[in-house]
Amino acid sequence: AQSVSQHNHHVILSEAASLELGCNYSYGGTVNLFWYVQYPGQHLQLLLKYFSEDPLVKGIKGFEAEFIKSKFSFNLRKPSVQWSDTAEYFCAVKPHGSGNTGKLIFGQGTTLQVKP
């Protein structure tokens, strides 16, 4: 079955520290990849997306992610986090191919806590 795995469930960083959140998926075909962010009490917002162009994708608020096809990974990075980055982060995959009908499959989420 198709699945998405986020290895870090809870990450605590100090401001200005670098961030990398892992995301791996299990699907051998073509995929679109997404990172969503959910700030406390709010709904999900798109951070960035990969749609088969440059494997290094830049998103909003200084976030970026790199698609490594051979590793089935799409890790999220930010060189210097801020207190306002405290949120829950979700990786999602949209597999292509017959029978997939465009469904998004989400990872379990990673809670990021940034200490001022």
Add this chain to the structure above:
Amino acid sequence: NAGVTQTPKFQVLKTGQSMTLQCAQDMNHEYMSWYRQDPGMGLRLIHYSVGAGITDQGEVPNGYNVSRSTTEDFPLRLLSAAPSQTSVYFCASRGIGEQFFGPGTRLTVL
């Protein structure tokens, strides 16, 4: 554009009660979906629709019904609420390249 709207924002039900969570979008998107969000489990797809009159089951459809009579609306019905359905429910609609989420409904079943 209002985007994706959901009502109510909060709801408390007793076991066995039924209710409908409303979802509407004004972006003329064909694809709409319902997710539930539970701690440590991410978002799980309940039902989805690829257009008016067409619905299908997602990962966790049991206990929920949907219908799609118009492009704009995609209500989610709980037939007989159970404590296991206590969760936050998100409706989403998908345009080209991006899925837009509603603000969510926090449901508690006692």
